[in-house]
Amino acid sequence: MQCFKQERVDNPLFPKLSYRTSQFKDSEEGVEIMCTLIEEYAEKRAQEAEAKGIEKGIERGIERGIESIIHNMLSSGLTHEQIASLTRQPLERIREIAQEALD
Numbered sequence: 001m002q003c004f005k006q007e008r009v010d011n012p013l014f015p016k017l018s019y020r021t022s023q024f025k026d027s028e029e030g031v032e033i034m035c036t037l038i039e040e041y042a043e044k045r046a047q048e049a050e051a052k053g054i055e056k057g058i059e060r061g062i063e064r065g066i067e068s069i070i071h072n073m074l075s076s077g078l079t080h081e082q083i084a085s086l087t088r089q090p091l092e093r094i095r096e097i098a099q100e101a102l103d
Helices: 015-026 028-075 080-087 091-102
Strands: none
Touching: 015 028, 028 080, 028 091, 080 091
16 A cells, blocks of 8 residues: 555566556656546546535425425414325424424
């Protein structure tokens, strides 16, 4: 593992690793290959993070929409049980939302 942490690898126990490492570090082509790989990896990670953020945003939007509907139903005078039945939300959640509205 130490070979991967060194700036220069010249280890007779790992001649292929030593050779390939020097190719990537010492040649313009090798540096270009490594830069391209790192840029591609960074782009992939950025896309994954963006997709995850979008997914979480959608989930949060749905949650807010459900909460808004429940608030409207509470304002209309429906019982907690009726709201739970119509929205398919747990009765406890309806009670929590109703309590938050009072606070």
